[in-house]
Amino acid sequence: MATESIQYVKLRGTGSNFVERISLYLAPDHLLQVSSAGYSESYLRFYFRDIQSITVRKTAYGLVFNIVWGVLAALFLALAVDSAEAAIAWGIVGGIFLGLLLMNFFAGPTCVCEIQTAVQKRKLGAVTRLRRAQRFIAQIRNQIQPVQGALAPEEIARRLDQLRHGGFFTEAPAVVTAEAAPPTDSGGFR
Amino acid sequence: MNNRSAVCPSCQQSLPGLLCNTAAPTPCPACGHQIQVAIFPAFFQAQAVGQTGERIVEEGVSSCFYHEQKKAVVHCDGCGRFLCALCDLEMNGRHFCPTCLDTGRKKGKMPELDNRRALYDGAALTLAVLPLLVWPVTLLTAPAAIGCAVLAFKKPGSIVRRSPWRSHLAIALATAELIGWGVGAYFLFRGN
Numbered sequence: 001m002a003t004e005s006i007q008y009v010k011l012r013g014t015g016s017n018f019v020e021r022i023s024l025y026l027a028p029d030h031l032l033q034v035s036s037a038g039y040s041e042s043y044l045r046f047y048f049r050d051i052q053s054i055t056v057r058k059t060a061y062g063l064v065f066n067i068v069w070g071v072l073a074a075l076f077l078a079l080a081v082d083s084a085e086a087a088i089a090w091g092i093v094g095g096i097f098l099g100l101l102l103m104n105f106f107a108g109p110t111c112v113c114e115i116q117t118a119v120q121k122r123k124l125g126a127v128t129r130l131r132r133a134q135r136f137i138a139q140i141r142n143q144i145q146p147v148q149g150a151l152a153p154e155e156i157a158r159r160l161d162q163l164r165h166g167g168f169f170t171e172a173p174a175v176v177t178a179e180a181a182p183p184t185d186s187g188g189f190r
Numbered sequence: 191m192n193n194r195s196a197v198c199p200s201c202q203q204s205l206p207g208l209l210c211n212t213a214a215p216t217p218c219p220a221c222g223h224q225i226q227v228a229i230f231p232a233f234f235q236a237q238a239v240g241q242t243g244e245r246i247v248e249e250g251v252s253s254c255f256y257h258e259q260k261k262a263v264v265h266c267d268g269c270g271r272f273l274c275a276l277c278d279l280e281m282n283g284r285h286f287c288p289t290c291l292d293t294g295r296k297k298g299k300m301p302e303l304d305n306r307r308a309l310y311d312g313a314a315l316t317l318a319v320l321p322l323l324v325w326p327v328t329l330l331t332a333p334a335a336i337g338c339a340v341l342a343f344k345k346p347g348s349i350v351r352r353s354p355w356r357s358h359l360a361i362a363l364a365t366a367e368l369i370g371w372g373v374g375a376y377f378l379f380r381g382n
Contacts, residue, residue: 006301006302008349008350008351010350023350025350032349034348038312039309039312039316040307040309041348042306043304043305043307043349045302049232050232051230052229052230052232052233053196053227053229054227055199055225055226055227055228056226057223057224058215058223117232118232130215137226137228148231150231151231151234153211156211156229157210159207159234160207160210160229161206163194164196164204164205164207
């Protein structure tokens with residue numbers, strides 16, 4: 001029985017919720033989502049041959065956090081200006097919130113990214129920024145194309161419209177050459 | 191046969207084809223949310239249907255190890271037994287019988303089947319560092335930290351590459367704690 005280890009390449013970006021830290025890794029034939037919860041890791045694999053779609057929805061969380069950090073930074077910096085004896089302490093706290101505001105602002109708008117296969121639809125917790133999601137889609141498309149082939153955008157649109165109006169497909173998809181695929185730009189994304 | 195259309199991840203309304211595979215997010219015509227949908231050829235593929243073994247109708251044909259009435263189509267890459275189409279479990283181009291697949295999963299020999307792993311190195315480091323805040327308990331936690339670190343070396347760890355520095359540091363700290371207890375005990379008994 002083969003036991004060779006799979007070489008994983010970590011993708012940039014890490015997400016987290018209250019209990020887990022979520023990262024994405026690329027293997028030669030699949031995408032791996034690793035959820036670390038302290039002393040255990042759980043894994044989800046999405047094989048390139050099975051990935052049907054990736055959807056991204058822009059969310060307002062980034063804007064909300066900009067407002068929250070902005071209000072807190074303004075509040076503490078105002079206290080620093082107003083207070084003579086504790087100006088440095090308030091200034092440090094205000095500076096921390098200002099730093100968080102700048103980091104959040106320059107990271108760009110937030111989003112929710114989902115990946116769909118024939119049997120599951122999962123949220124990718126590591127892809128939380130719109131810019132990163134676009135680079136991620138471009139990179140995944142480059143990995144999927146050699147496995148699944150590529151459909152011309154017009155053909156995809158035609159088939160989707162047919163499905164939307166209650167049509168069915170029984171024939172295999174017409175796989176065309178790589179030139180027909182939408183332009184991709186991995187833009188320095190590892 | 192696929193009869194699902196692409197839907198907006200926000201309002202679940204089906205999307206026109208032109209809104210898919212765009213280079214940038216576009217507003218959903220139904221809810222107005224900014225969305226981006228990438229569709230791949232597998233979206234239009236029919237779902238794979240499981241196969242059943244073909245019954246043997248002539249002499250001299252190899253039969254399945256598990257179903258002697260069924261024709262063998264492949265051999266198991268784990269144990270070499272002949273398998274019918276029903277027993278053939280294909281995984282990344284390799285073929286396994288159910289027994290080998292189950293054994294490989296239980297023994298952790300097939301990392302591609304693991305969906306959870308314990309991180310003993312992290313536990314070892316915590317056991318070595320955190321009890322220093324309440325130092326008397328280190329007498330108990332230091333051996334436990336060393337035990338966890340040894341387990342981390344023996345058991346399969348994270349399937350993504352992870353440096354063993356946590357285990358080394360845990361062993362070093364726990365050993366130092368035990369030496370500290372030894373020195374303390376020596377001076378205590380020597381004083382008596």
